[in-house]
Amino acid sequence: xxxxLNIHKDHQLKIDALADAIIDSELDPVSLEPTNYFxxxxxxxxxxxxxxxxxxxxxxxxxxxxxxxxxxVTVTTDEGSYDVVGPKTLVTxxxxxxxxxxxxxxxxxxxxxxxxxxxxxxxxxVIIPPxxxxxxxxx
Numbered sequence: 001x002x003x004x005l006n007i008h009k010d011h012q013l014k015i016d017a018l019a020d021a022i023i024d025s026e027l028d029p030v031s032l033e034p035t036n037y038f039x040x041x042x043x044x045x046x047x048x049x050x051x052x053x054x055x056x057x058x059x060x061x062x063x064x065x066x067x068x069x070x071x072x073v074t075v076t077t078d079e080g081s082y083d084v085v086g087p088k089t090l091v092t093x094x095x096x097x098x099x100x101x102x103x104x105x106x107x108x109x110x111x112x113x114x115x116x117x118x119x120x121x122x123x124x125x126v127i128i129p130p131x132x133x134x135x136x137x138x139x
Contacts, residue, residue, distance in 0.1 A: 032047055034047045041114050043113035047106070048106055049099065049105045051103050051104050054098070055098065059095060060128075061126060062094060062126065063092060065089065071102075072084070072086070073102065073107070076098040076099075
């Protein structure tokens with residue numbers, strides 16, 4: 001089955017440029033290690049984001065549930081920017097996101113998943129790889 005995901009290419013290029021600038025900068029990189037959970041048809045990813053951290057997020061194919069128990073972030077998407085202050089639960093859209101943490105923040109995403117308990121397999125389903133996202137997002 002082929003499905004197109006409408007990703008605003010200019011925004012995606014800006015997020016990619018942000019990621020490159022972060023990698024190329026002289027700033028000390030921050031290692032963010034998610035905690036992963038699998039339970040009854042779901043995959044949940046929990047990520048602690050320290051205050052002052054900028055993230056160029058992965059491109060999601062599908063909407064998902066995001067839970068922010070505490071913290072304050074600004075999220076930038078191809079539709080604009082918005083602040084999220086925890087505690088908050090919301091549905092995040094598809095496409096790419098840039099995130100800036102104003103405060104220490106806990107960000108949790110919940111995705112439907114009925115496959116094996118393997119994060120790499122989940123990401124093949126949930127994330128659009130870089131080589132496919134700029135040519136129309138065809139899945």
